[in-house]
Amino acid sequence: MLKVTDIxxxxxxxxxIHNVSLEVNKGELVTVVGSNGAGKxxxxxxxxxxxxxxxxxxxxxxxxxxxxxTPDIVQLGITYIPEARLIFGxxxxxxxxxxxxxxxxxxxxxxxxxxxxxxxxPRLKERRMxxxxxxxxxxxxxxxxxxxxxxxxxxxxxxEPSLGLMPKLVDEMLEAVSHLREMGKTILLVEQxxxxxxxxxxxxxxxxxxxxxxEGKGRELLETEEIxxxxxxx
Amino acid sequence: xxxxxxxxxxxxxxxxxxxxxxxxTIIFGVMDIVNFAHGExxxxxxxxxxxxxxxxNIDPLLALPVSAALGVLLGLASYYWLIRYLLRGPAIAxxxxxxxxxxxxxxxxxxxxxxxxxxxxxxxxxxxSYSIGPFIFDGTKLAxxxxxxxxxxxxxxxLYKTKTGKALQATAINKEAATYMGIKTDKMNALAWAIGGxxxxxxxxxxxxxxxxxxxxxxxxxxxxxxCVALGGFGSIKGVFFAGLLVGIIMMxxxxxxxxxxSDFLGPHFKFTIVYLAYFIIVVVRPQGLFGWKN
Numbered sequence: 314m315l316k317v318t319d320i321x322x323x324x325x326x327x328x329x330i331h332n333v334s335l336e337v338n339k340g341e342l343v344t345v346v347g348s349n350g351a352g353k354x355x356x357x358x359x360x361x362x363x364x365x366x367x368x369x370x371x372x373x374x375x376x377x378x379x380x381x382x383t384p385d386i387v388q389l390g391i392t393y394i395p396e397a398r399l400i401f402g403x404x405x406x407x408x409x410x411x412x413x414x415x416x417x418x419x420x421x422x423x424x425x426x427x428x429x430x431x432x433x434x435p436r437l438k439e440r441r442m443x444x445x446x447x448x449x450x451x452x453x454x455x456x457x458x459x460x461x462x463x464x465x466x467x468x469x470x471x472x473e474p475s476l477g478l479m480p481k482l483v484d485e486m487l488e489a490v491s492h493l494r495e496m497g498k499t500i501l502l503v504e505q506x507x508x509x510x511x512x513x514x515x516x517x518x519x520x521x522x523x524x525x526x527x528e529g530k531g532r533e534l535l536e537t538e539e540i541x542x543x544x545x546x547x
Numbered sequence: 548x549x550x551x552x553x554x555x556x557x558x559x560x561x562x563x564x565x566x567x568x569x570x571x572t573i574i575f576g577v578m579d580i581v582n583f584a585h586g587e588x589x590x591x592x593x594x595x596x597x598x599x600x601x602x603x604n605i606d607p608l609l610a611l612p613v614s615a616a617l618g619v620l621l622g623l624a625s626y627y628w629l630i631r632y633l634l635r636g637p638a639i640a641x642x643x644x645x646x647x648x649x650x651x652x653x654x655x656x657x658x659x660x661x662x663x664x665x666x667x668x669x670x671x672x673x674x675x676s677y678s679i680g681p682f683i684f685d686g687t688k689l690a691x692x693x694x695x696x697x698x699x700x701x702x703x704x705x706l707y708k709t710k711t712g713k714a715l716q717a718t719a720i721n722k723e724a725a726t727y728m729g730i731k732t733d734k735m736n737a738l739a740w741a742i743g744g745x746x747x748x749x750x751x752x753x754x755x756x757x758x759x760x761x762x763x764x765x766x767x768x769x770x771x772x773x774x775c776v777a778l779g780g781f782g783s784i785k786g787v788f789f790a791g792l793l794v795g796i797i798m799m800x801x802x803x804x805x806x807x808x809x810s811d812f813l814g815p816h817f818k819f820t821i822v823y824l825a826y827f828i829i830v831v832v833r834p835q836g837l838f839g840w841k842n
Contacts, residue, residue: 361727363723363726363727382726382731383726383727383729384726384729384730384731384732387726387727387728387729388729392727393727394727395723395724395727399721399723399724399727400724401716401717401720401721401724402720403716403720404713404716404717404720408713411710411713412713412714412717412725412728412730413728415710415714415728415729415730416728416729460728464728464729
């Protein structure tokens, strides 16, 4: 479905990603793990069209997308849920969700998606008329994910959904991700919680200083010496 | 009685000030650009209605669509032919860019229309006044206040109740996040300029019913609009509405106080001093403005 081939990405002239390739198939939960500064967020932003690779190609359902703008990529069915969440603070929870479905014209589908999001995160329904800037960190993350689901995306890219949350909420968030996977959504997840996310994922990629150094089935990756040493301290 | 009269007059003119400042605050909110040429859009809106009235004998109030359309076109032309290129440069380039546009439009008007002061003398409401209870209102000012309020309400409804309006707000709040929703921010920028130009065009068309049109008229009103935008909180729609009213009321009421206590210091010629004084005080006490959320 998504195929990233040998991309190099520069940020103000300096290469952040040197050589990364990855693939996500329909219905898969793929995770990219790596330490801070490995280029995980840059990778997602590049797929989302916020940055453009200086080398290599990105294709989605067979179509080259690495030269397209972000709104065009959203239109094709890829949503990116940024690490910083970037919710629209002065607007209500429901307005935020409606904006998530901006590209949809079908009112029925929007309504269905709204119900789906409220079912996934009932707390958002309780607070639907509240200004989203007044939500707690965990609720803001739920809103960011919910907003990303509103456009019925074919591929959902999640950037560190558990960042800055307390442990209980981290589990809740990862549970929601695995729930989405079970419902057949295709997800590309970037996480610092190496252990949890590799356990959840079908497949994983390990990124180090802008290169994919390892790939494999989620649980199998966890068994490898390098991962245990580098990330889990075992 | 005098005070209440001044209050009512202040509200009427304040509604017009709010409409003038609305476009400025929308453009600033969406793009972080201060449009120095905003007053010149107003000036050209005034001329649009003046000449339509002069040559075609159309009532100035019925000529409003002409000034609105001219305003929209001016806004779009400025965005597509100038601002879009300035965005690639530093912030200072945008500042000088709109400043340059202001000078260009001023001297263009001077060249086309000369520096004469022009006033509309024919129209159903021109020169008429109506008494409501003990208060007497100029027909043109009543119409200006009322139609300003309606225009403001239409824009408000658009921004807060329609999908495109909400997308415009989202773009103002966080451009990057808006693109992740699939919103084309370039289109939203253009829309902000179209609304900004259109509303100030209407304001100009209303103003020319009771105020002279001349090439430099924009400066006077754009300075008031800047004060309204800052008072209300940069980018705030509600803020600019109440700030407009506040400025209108302050401006009309202080000379009345001066009259009552017989002081020359509060005379009509100092009314702008009082407005800017109020602006200074609020900026010092509450730098984000009355309703501001930006910064």
